[in-house]
Each structure stands twice: as C-alpha cells, then as structure tokens.
Amino acid sequence: MPAKRKSIEISSKQQAIEWIATEGGGVPSRVEAHFRKRGWRITASCFRQWWRDREKILAEHGARRRIVGGGRRPLLGVVEDALIDLVYEKRIRKEKVSRSWIASTAIQLFQASRMEEEQEEDPIRFIVSDSWVRNFMARNNLTLRKRTNLTTLTNDALVDHVVAFMKFL
Structure with missing residues (x-):
C-alpha cells in the first residue's frame, strides 16, 4: 500500500528554500540528503517543485500548508x-x-x-x-x-x- 500523502507547513518549505539558496548553492537536488539526515522524509521532486514556486512560498504566511491560488482553474x-x-x-x-x-x-x-x-x-x-x-x-x-x-x-x-x-x- 502506498504511503499516505503528508502535507507540510509553509514554514518548513521556506526553511528548505533558504537552505537551497545559501548552503545548497541554488541546486535543489542537494537539499534532500541534508534534510534526510534531519529526519525529513521528502523526495527531491518536492524540493524541486518548491524551488520553482519559491516566490509564492516565501510570500506566504508560515502556518499555512498550501499556497493561495493553487487550486483548479475554472473550466469556463x-x-x-x-x-x-x-x-x-x-x-x-x-x-x-x-x-x-x-x-x-x-x-x-x-x-x-x-x-x-x-x-x-x-x-x-x-x-x-x-x-x-x-x-x-x-x-x-x-x-x-x-x-x-x-x-x-x-x-x-x-x-x-x-x-x-x-x-x-
């Protein structure tokens, strides 16, 4: 059975983005090993997605779990x-x-x-x-x-x- 999806707070995403920008040298794939040592069970693809959406994530409030406007666009x-x-x-x-x-x-x-x-x-x-x-x-x-x-x-x-x-x- 596949693992259940776990939502992550924006503050954690912001922390990962800051690490990528400073210590990771702007390369999101380096962050997975670092945060895996700290006990985070997040794939590299999630970090890459967060890095792509970093402007929106950094602008959000830290207690939220999703960025605003991330839902389905109206069909019509x-x-x-x-x-x-x-x-x-x-x-x-x-x-x-x-x-x-x-x-x-x-x-x-x-x-x-x-x-x-x-x-x-x-x-x-x-x-x-x-x-x-x-x-x-x-x-x-x-x-x-x-x-x-x-x-x-x-x-x-x-x-x-x-x-x-x-x-x-």
Whole structure:
C-alpha cells in the first residue's frame, strides 16, 4: 500500500528554500540528503517543485500548508466573467436574478462561446447543476436577496404591518 500523502507547513518549505539558496548553492537536488539526515522524509521532486514556486512560498504566511491560488482553474473562465457581468447589469436595472436564470444563461453563453469545430475536436460536457450554481455564486460573492418593498407601501399599510409585528412579539 502506498504511503499516505503528508502535507507540510509553509514554514518548513521556506526553511528548505533558504537552505537551497545559501548552503545548497541554488541546486535543489542537494537539499534532500541534508534534510534526510534531519529526519525529513521528502523526495527531491518536492524540493524541486518548491524551488520553482519559491516566490509564492516565501510570500506566504508560515502556518499555512498550501499556497493561495493553487487550486483548479475554472473550466469556463471567460463564460463566467461574462455571466457575472450580466448578473451585475441586471441587478443595476433592479431586475430579478434567480438561480434558474443563472443556469439557463450559463448554458447559452457556453454554447455561444464554442464554435462547431472546437466542439468536435474537444467536446466538453457542461451541465449546470445546483451545486455548480451554488459554487458560482460563492466564488463571486453573490447572494439571492429578498425583495423589501416597504418604500412603496402607504403609511396606513406600513403602520398595520408594524402593529402586526408588535403583536407577534
């Protein structure tokens, strides 16, 4: 059975990078033997990867375990940018933006962005699920707001609402 992956703190990675830069002479393959003597069980390929990403690692806080922005890139970057622009425009015009509208618009934008030749060469199966819409909204800090329509109520209706609420309490 293969060994379980062990995450390493950024501070340890920074320590290894500093050793490579000073005592290792800028050669990451020399660091493995040095840190193996100290009890680290890390392969040379990890040290080489850290050396390639040294600017990001040195800029990070030491208690973290991963660098920021290291995850998977969105599959539909341009489409998502266009969709978020449409959502903002619709909200500026005070029109309703629903989850179903976001889903249907995302499908339309995706189909419009792919030419027929691209579709045949590299078919991407894109299904807008509830979780995709939820994650899209979370990535872009969107929330579905409830409409508050108190300003259009007459004074009598507003007083009735307040009295009903006070009775409720």
